[in-house]
Amino acid sequence: MVVNGSKAGVSTAPPHELNVRKFAESRASELKGLHSLIAERLDNNFRSQRNKRRRTTGHDDRVAKKKFRKRRRVGAEDMGKIDSVDKDEKKNSRRVRRNVELKKNPLSGFGTSGDGTKRLRTHVWHAKRFTMTKLWGFHIPVGLHGRGRGSRALMKKLKHGVLVHDASYYGCVQFEGPEDMLVSVLSAVLVPSPSTCSEGVSHDILAGTIFGTAMLHHAGKPSFPPVSPVTYMWRPVQQISTNTGDVSIDNFHGEQNMDDSTIIRQVWVWIHAAAFKEAYDALSSSLQRQTDRAQSARVVTREGQLAKLELMGSKVFQLLQKTLLPASGSENSWHLKTCSADEHDDFGESEKTSISQNSQISSSAVVSLVVKDPRALTKKGTVIVRGQKPLGLLSNGECQIEEQTVSSCPKNEAECACEYNDLWDTSKGVCPPVEESFLSTEKYHQHKEFICLGHKSSESQNASVDGEYSRLCPILLLKNENHEDSITRCSIILPLSWVKAFWLTFMSNGAHAIGLREKHWVACELGLPHFPADFPDCDAYSNVVAMEAAALRQKSRLLPPSKRPLEVPIAPPWDCVRLTSGKRSSEVGNSGSQVEELGTQDEKIDMSKSSSYEKMETSSTDCHGVPFEGNIARTSSMLNNFLNNISGDHFLLFPKIRDQRSCLYKLMKDEAFLKPDTTVSEVQCGKTQCYIRVLLRAYKEGVFEQGAVVCAPDVADIMLWKARSQSDNQQLQIPQSSLKSYFLQLPSGKWELQIPEDPTRGETYRWPIGFITTGFVRGSKRATASALCDASLLSGLRKEQWKALPVRQRRKEIYVLVRNLRSTAYRLALATIVLEQQEQDVKFM
Structure with a gap:
C-alpha cells in the first residue's frame, strides 16, 4: 500500500470499487451546471426529435399476443395444458439449430x-x-x-x-x-x-x-x-x-x-x-x-x-x-x-x-x-x-506509460x-483452442x-475450462x-x-x-498457372468447363433472343491446331513445286488433304471440339524429349537446362544465322501435339479474354503493325458476317472450325496455334495472359520472323495475333515461352 507522506496512514492507491452514488454527490455542482447549459441550448425541451427517433417495434408485444390468441382458439379444449414445459419442449427454429451447429468446433x-x-x-x-x-x-x-x-x-x-x-x-x-x-x-x-x-x-x-x-x-x-x-x-x-x-x-x-x-x-x-x-x-x-x-x-x-x-x-x-x-x-x-x-x-x-x-x-x-x-x-x-510503485489516479504525478500485450498462457x-x-x-489428437x-x-x-x-479474488482467477483445451x-x-x-x-x-x-x-x-x-x-x-483453369489436359478442367457452359446456357435462356450474347465455345476446340500444323507443313512442301513424302502413313494422308488451300477447305469437318488431345511440356526434359523424338534439333526452342546457359541470345544476335536466302525447313510432327505455356502481353493495345484464339501472323502483318501510328485506325479483322461462323456447333454439341470459302474473306483469315486459358486482369500494370500454344508452330513463327527482320530487331519473344471470340479485330501480342525462362513450370496456385 502506498502511503501519502503529508498524511500518515492515508492510501493514494486507486480503490478496487467505486461508489457511483457518492461520486455523483461529490460532483453535484458540476452536474447541475452541465444540466443548465444543456437546458438553455434545448430551450428546456428534452424530448428526442421526431426525425431522430428509432422506428422499431421491438418494444411492442402485440405480435406475440396475436400468436397466443390464435393458439388459444386452436387448442381451446386443452387450454390448461399450454404451460412453460411445453414451450421448452418445442423444437427450435432452423436458424437457431443451424447457428448452434456452425458454432461447434470438433477436432476433425x-x-x-x-x-x-x-x-x-x-x-x-x-x-x-x-x-x-x-x-x-x-x-x-x-x-x-x-x-x-x-x-x-x-x-x-x-x-x-x-x-x-x-x-x-x-x-x-x-x-x-x-x-x-x-x-x-x-x-x-x-x-x-x-x-x-x-x-x-x-x-x-x-x-x-x-x-x-x-x-x-x-x-x-x-x-x-x-x-x-x-x-x-x-x-x-x-x-x-x-x-x-x-x-x-x-x-x-x-x-x-x-x-x-x-x-x-x-x-x-x-x-x-x-x-x-x-x-x-x-x-x-x-x-x-x-x-x-x-x-x-x-x-x-x-x-x-x-x-x-x-x-x-x-x-x-x-x-x-x-x-x-x-x-x-x-x-x-x-x-x-x-x-x-x-x-x-x-x-x-x-x-x-x-x-x-x-x-x-x-x-x-x-x-x-x-x-x-x-x-x-x-x-x-x-x-x-x-509499475513497481503505482501512483494514485487522482494524484498530479505523471503516470507510467508502457506498451502491454495481454497474454494468457498457462504456467506449464x-x-x-x-x-x-x-x-x-x-493424428494422435490435438486439443482444440480455448472457446472464444x-x-x-x-x-x-x-x-x-x-x-x-x-x-483481486475475482472469479477470473478461479475460473476453469471444461474439457481439454x-x-x-x-x-x-x-x-x-x-x-x-x-x-x-x-x-x-x-x-x-x-x-x-x-x-x-x-x-x-x-x-x-x-x-x-x-x-x-x-x-x-x-505469372503462375492456376488449377484447373490452366490445366486442360486434366479431367478436373473438363468438369469445371462443363459446369460453366451449362450455367451460361441456363443464363442465356432467361434472356429474350434479341439480347442473347453470341454463343462461343467455352471449351476451346484444340483439334483446330492440328489443321494449322498440316497447313504450314504443306506450304513448306509446296515450295519445291511438289509435296515431299514425310512421316508415317497417317501423316501422308493429312498432307494429301492439305496440299493446297482448296483441299484444306474440305478438311474442316475433321476438326471437332473434342476433349484435349495432346501433351503439355511442363519441364525442360519433357520438351527436350519431344524435340529429340521428332529430330527437331534445328527447332528454335531453347528450354532452360540445369547448369547450362541458353544459346537463345547467341543465335538471336548472330548475323550469319538465318540469312534471307536461307530456306526455312519444317519437320512433320507426330500424331500427338506438344503444347507449351506462354505468357502474352499486348504489343500496343488490346485486352485478351479467357478462351481467345491465338493465331499465326504473316510477316506483312507484323510490319504493318509496327509501322502503324497510334492515330491510324486501320486494323486487321475478320468480316462481321463470318464472326458467327468461325466456330460452328454440331448437333452433337461439339464445335468445329470453319474455313472461309470466299477468297476475299480468306485474306483476313489467320490460322490458330493455341488458346488463352487465363485472360488479362483489369487494373494490372503488367497485363499478361497465359496461353497454351503448339511448340512446333511457335518454332516456325520464330524462324520466319528472325529471317525477315533485321538482326537488331530480333526479339526473344514471338509475335502472335490474338482475337477474342466475340470480337472481329486481331491484336498483335508478344509471346514469352515459360520454359525458356525457368527449368520447370509445375509451380501453381
Whole structure:
C-alpha cells in the first residue's frame, strides 16, 4: 500500500470499487451546471426529435399476443395444458439449430449441409460477405458480391498489403513406410520425380527442409491424362526416433517388427479438391504395384484433420510477426520477431531471436513451429499500467506509460510445447483452442483488474475450462518461391480445429480475404498457372468447363433472343491446331513445286488433304471440339524429349537446362544465322501435339479474354503493325458476317472450325496455334495472359520472323495475333515461352 507522506496512514492507491452514488454527490455542482447549459441550448425541451427517433417495434408485444390468441382458439379444449414445459419442449427454429451447429468446433471433420456438401470452418464468416457456390463437394467462396469486378483494388492490396485465402478444401494423403519404397512409389507417379532433381535439391526434399511440386500421373498408364499438380513434403528424419527396433507396424497390416536398419518415413501429398478422389486412387494403385514390400507401407487420407491457409502480398512477414509467437521451450529452427529486447522480459531467449530479411528463408522451405494462441495477443497500444510503485489516479504525478500485450498462457507452457513438438503427430489428437467466450470473459476480468476495479479474488482467477483445451498450436510454415521481389507467398498448415482462431486474428490485423476468383487474378498477376483453369489436359478442367457452359446456357435462356450474347465455345476446340500444323507443313512442301513424302502413313494422308488451300477447305469437318488431345511440356526434359523424338534439333526452342546457359541470345544476335536466302525447313510432327505455356502481353493495345484464339501472323502483318501510328485506325479483322461462323456447333454439341470459302474473306483469315486459358486482369500494370500454344508452330513463327527482320530487331519473344471470340479485330501480342525462362513450370496456385 502506498502511503501519502503529508498524511500518515492515508492510501493514494486507486480503490478496487467505486461508489457511483457518492461520486455523483461529490460532483453535484458540476452536474447541475452541465444540466443548465444543456437546458438553455434545448430551450428546456428534452424530448428526442421526431426525425431522430428509432422506428422499431421491438418494444411492442402485440405480435406475440396475436400468436397466443390464435393458439388459444386452436387448442381451446386443452387450454390448461399450454404451460412453460411445453414451450421448452418445442423444437427450435432452423436458424437457431443451424447457428448452434456452425458454432461447434470438433477436432476433425467438416460440417455438412442437408445434401452432404461440406462447409469450411470459416463458412459463416465467408457466407456473410462473399458469394458462395457448391463446388467439388464444398461450399466455397467465389468472391465478393457484385459483377466480378474489383481487380484494380485487389492489385493494390497485393502490392501494399496481405491477402488470405482459406484453402482447407485441399486434401492431404499420407504415405507411411520405408524410405526407399516411398521414393519408388512417388517416382512412378510424379513428373518430375524426386529422383530426377539435382543432388542438392533431392537431398533437401528427402530431409524435409523443403517441399516439392510435381504433376501427378497414373502409374503404368501412359495414355491416361495427368491427374493434377500436387505438393509433397517429407517428415524430417531428426524428428523420428532412431530406435527403430522398437517400432512395429501393428497399426499397419502386420505384427512383425521392422528391421533395425529400416526407418519408417512419412510423406504428405497435398491435392486439390477437384481431383482428390482420382489422385487418391492413383497413389493407392501405385503402392499396390509394389508387390514385394506392399505390406510394410500404407496410404491414408488426412482429409478433415488438417487445414491450409494461403497468404500472399508484400507484408506477409509483417503480419506473421504480429500474429505468430513461438512458445517458449519449443525447439524451432526459425523464429519470428514479435517484440524487442526491452519488452516482455519474461519471454525466453528463443522468442527474442528475430529475422528481418525474408531472404534468410530459402524458397520452398518448410518450418515447423509451436505457437501460442493468436487470439491472446492483442494489438499493442498506449495504456496505463501499474509499475513497481503505482501512483494514485487522482494524484498530479505523471503516470507510467508502457506498451502491454495481454497474454494468457498457462504456467506449464514449456511442458505443452514439448507435448506438441510437431504437426505430424496430430493424428494422435490435438486439443482444440480455448472457446472464444472463455477468452472474452478472461480478458474482461484482466482489464478490470488492470484498471483497479473489482476485488483481486475475482472469479477470473478461479475460473476453469471444461474439457481439454490448449493454448498452443503446432503449425507448418511453407514459403513459396517468389516470382517478384515485393510479393511473398506463404502457406500455413495447421489443425482443422484451429482455423477460426488464426483466421479471425489475421482479419483483425489488416489481412484481406479472397475467394476463388481473386485467387485466379493473383495467379495471373504473378505469372503462375492456376488449377484447373490452366490445366486442360486434366479431367478436373473438363468438369469445371462443363459446369460453366451449362450455367451460361441456363443464363442465356432467361434472356429474350434479341439480347442473347453470341454463343462461343467455352471449351476451346484444340483439334483446330492440328489443321494449322498440316497447313504450314504443306506450304513448306509446296515450295519445291511438289509435296515431299514425310512421316508415317497417317501423316501422308493429312498432307494429301492439305496440299493446297482448296483441299484444306474440305478438311474442316475433321476438326471437332473434342476433349484435349495432346501433351503439355511442363519441364525442360519433357520438351527436350519431344524435340529429340521428332529430330527437331534445328527447332528454335531453347528450354532452360540445369547448369547450362541458353544459346537463345547467341543465335538471336548472330548475323550469319538465318540469312534471307536461307530456306526455312519444317519437320512433320507426330500424331500427338506438344503444347507449351506462354505468357502474352499486348504489343500496343488490346485486352485478351479467357478462351481467345491465338493465331499465326504473316510477316506483312507484323510490319504493318509496327509501322502503324497510334492515330491510324486501320486494323486487321475478320468480316462481321463470318464472326458467327468461325466456330460452328454440331448437333452433337461439339464445335468445329470453319474455313472461309470466299477468297476475299480468306485474306483476313489467320490460322490458330493455341488458346488463352487465363485472360488479362483489369487494373494490372503488367497485363499478361497465359496461353497454351503448339511448340512446333511457335518454332516456325520464330524462324520466319528472325529471317525477315533485321538482326537488331530480333526479339526473344514471338509475335502472335490474338482475337477474342466475340470480337472481329486481331491484336498483335508478344509471346514469352515459360520454359525458356525457368527449368520447370509445375509451380501453381
